[in-house]
Amino acid sequence: MAKVLHPFAGFRPATVIETPRFFGQNTQTGTKGTSVIELENVAYSYGGGELFSELNLTLAPGSFHFLTGPSGAGKTTLLKLCYGELIATSGQVRLFGADARAMDRDGIAMARQRIGVVHQDCQFLDHLPLAENVALPLSVAGRLSEAAGNLGDLLAWVGLSEQAAQLPPQLSGGERQRAALARAVIMSPDVIIADEPTGNIDWEMSQRLLTLLVELNRMGKAVLVATHDMNLIRAAKAQVQARVLRLKGRRLQAAGADL
Amino acid sequence: MLGLLRLLALLTGDPQADRAVPPTGFTARLTLFTAGAMAFLAVFALALSLATGRLADRWSAELARTSTLRISAPADQMAAQTAAAVKVLETTPGVASARPLTDDEQKALLEPWFGPDLPVETLPIPRLIEIVEDGDGYDAAGLRARLQAEVPGAVLDDHTRWREPLVAAANRLRMLGFSAIVLIAASTAAMITLAAQAALAANAQVIKVMRLVGARDTYIAGAFVRRFTLRALTGAAVGTLAGIVAILLLPRADAAGGFLTGLGFQGTGWLWPLVIPPLAAVTAFFATRAAALRTLREQS
Ligand SMILES: Nc1ncnc2c1ncn2[C@@H]1O[C@H](COP(=O)(O)OP(=O)(O)O)[C@@H](O)[C@H]1O
Ligand SMILES: [Mg+2]
Numbered sequence: 001m002a003k004v005l006h007p008f009a010g011f012r013p014a015t016v017i018e019t020p021r022f023f024g025q026n027t028q029t030g031t032k033g034t035s036v037i038e039l040e041n042v043a044y045s046y047g048g049g050e051l052f053s054e055l056n057l058t059l060a061p062g063s064f065h066f067l068t069g070p071s072g073a074g075k076t077t078l079l080k081l082c083y084g085e086l087i088a089t090s091g092q093v094r095l096f097g098a099d100a101r102a103m104d105r106d107g108i109a110m111a112r113q114r115i116g117v118v119h120q121d122c123q124f125l126d127h128l129p130l131a132e133n134v135a136l137p138l139s140v141a142g143r144l145s146e147a148a149g150n151l152g153d154l155l156a157w158v159g160l161s162e163q164a165a166q167l168p169p170q171l172s173g174g175e176r177q178r179a180a181l182a183r184a185v186i187m188s189p190d191v192i193i194a195d196e197p198t199g200n201i202d203w204e205m206s207q208r209l210l211t212l213l214v215e216l217n218r219m220g221k222a223v224l225v226a227t228h229d230m231n232l233i234r235a236a237k238a239q240v241q242a243r244v245l246r247l248k249g250r251r252l253q254a255a256g257a258d259l
Numbered sequence: 260m261l262g263l264l265r266l267l268a269l270l271t272g273d274p275q276a277d278r279a280v281p282p283t284g285f286t287a288r289l290t291l292f293t294a295g296a297m298a299f300l301a302v303f304a305l306a307l308s309l310a311t312g313r314l315a316d317r318w319s320a321e322l323a324r325t326s327t328l329r330i331s332a333p334a335d336q337m338a339a340q341t342a343a344a345v346k347v348l349e350t351t352p353g354v355a356s357a358r359p360l361t362d363d364e365q366k367a368l369l370e371p372w373f374g375p376d377l378p379v380e381t382l383p384i385p386r387l388i389e390i391v392e393d394g395d396g397y398d399a400a401g402l403r404a405r406l407q408a409e410v411p412g413a414v415l416d417d418h419t420r421w422r423e424p425l426v427a428a429a430n431r432l433r434m435l436g437f438s439a440i441v442l443i444a445a446s447t448a449a450m451i452t453l454a455a456q457a458a459l460a461a462n463a464q465v466i467k468v469m470r471l472v473g474a475r476d477t478y479i480a481g482a483f484v485r486r487f488t489l490r491a492l493t494g495a496a497v498g499t500l501a502g503i504v505a506i507l508l509l510p511r512a513d514a515a516g517g518f519l520t521g522l523g524f525q526g527t528g529w530l531w532p533l534v535i536p537p538l539a540a541v542t543a544f545f546a547t548r549a550a551a552l553r554t555l556r557e558q559s
């Protein structure tokens with residue numbers, strides 16, 4: 001734990017001062033109102049019956065949400081709606097104030113640059129070293145020059161400095177998860193969305209990852225984590241004010257009380 | 260011009276995007292080979308077009324300037340009819356000069372067929388009058404009508420009868436050459452489209468990851484487009500060079516004369532093959548771009 005926090009402590013001042021957009025509280029989000037992602041009366045169906053319906057969710061800056069529910073309840077689907085990978089079958093999803101349904105492909109791509117996603121199956125470009133994979137979002141946004149100072153600090157923060165030159169297939173599950181998190185935050189996004197980030201890593205590694213997410217949240221990022229790991233949620237609640245949502249029986253409910 | 264500007268922007272494009280897409284050896288080789296082979300063929304099609312173009316121009320220029328009047332008449336009327344015909348010709352607008360061939364000249368014309376000992380004087384061979392035209396030439400139909408009235412034994416041969424099919428054939432060959440070039444360009448585009456689609460399919464995973472981190476279609480397509488354009492340029496440059504060398508190595512056919520004499524490039528014509536590699540690159544650019552953007556739209 002201390003090992004994780006130490007490099008991070010060194011990382012923050014340098015980046016926050018020199019490049020305020022990087023990890024700093026984002027002041028110019030262009031967000032209408034206060035929320036970064038809003039779901040209003042949303043339903044989704046893959047073609048069969050509705051997976052869920054009448055779903056409302058608002059992610060405000062600095063909020064921390066856990067999304068739980070049995071496997072197959074639609075957690076991943078809900079997250080995909082939040083970053084524009086899927087479009088709601090009914091209701092409205094607003095990304096930074098704009099209706100996702102009305103966005104064109106470039107609009108979705110631009111919104112993605114402001115949403116850091118850690119996917120359930122962390123996918124990388126297997127032929128590129130870890131450092132380049134982490135810098136990929138900057139690269140596709142044409143802002144690779146900004147990586148120069150920050151990339152090293154960021155890799156140190158997630159504890160992957162020594163693995164910078166390794167190819168993704170050479171990394172362990174926990175290392176991949178942390179690399180995915182580093183990639184998700186390198187653009188200094190307004191929201192971090194993580195889908196079962198601790199799904200296949202051990203408890204100690206889960207704790208390290210959680211600490212990183214909590215730190216990001218303290219910097220003002222909205223965080224949304226899908227997980228069915230109750231221990232992780234309990235550990236988080238000790239560190240941060242997190243709301244727990246439960247997806248069950250086609251509805252989204254607050255589930256704070258039973259924890 | 261727009262294509263060229265885009266090409267320039269492309270060649271100085273984002274090398275990081277290129278690194279994101281791993282090279283696929285198979286499509287690279289296919290594109291290089293296709294561009295090379297097609298450029299090689301294009302050099303010949305171009306040479307054919309230019310050569311037949313020159314031939315058609317030469318024939319029509321040479322033949323258009325002269326024609327022949329043939330007078331068949333009994334020996335005792337020959338001189339009178341010839342004189343009458345020359346008089347008609349001299350008063351015909353568009354005729355620069357009209358001159359009866361001498362016996363020696365006629366003999367020289369017939370020599371290849373009948374040998375040197377032909378007794379031209381004793382044979383009832385027609386008298387030929389060589390007509391040289393000026394300006395736009397004369398009105399053949401009008402001249403024929405006048406001759407029919409005044410010199411019944413005269414037959415006007417203005418060469419159009421046999422000149423036109425020849426020139427038409429040469430022009431047709433030139434058209435075929437150009438059509439071949441268009442077909443070659445279309446085939447190149449088709450092959451490169453297929454290769455690009457194969458590359459896109461092979462890199463579906465890479466594309467997915469790039470998209471998830473916010474890459475726009477044009478960025479992803481750019482990596483492919485740049486690569487295929489450079490490959491087509493390289494392949495076509497090699498193919499063009501090989502085609503030029505092959506044409507230079509064609510045996511000189513001057514002695515045999517005739518059609519083959521002209522196959523090849525002359526003077527500024529040598530600059531034409533240099534157009535082939537950039538043309539291949541432009542073709543590859545648009546083919547790949549269209550294929551990539553279409554595939555990217557369909558994949559999501
Ligand atoms: N692409 C898809 N097409 C059809 N059905 C799907 C697709 N993806 C997921 N599903 C179905 O939707 C349901 C919810 O899936 P998912 O959102 O992954 O749930 P969770 O993440 O909560 O386990 C599951 O029953 C799953 O089989
Ligand atoms: Mg899931």
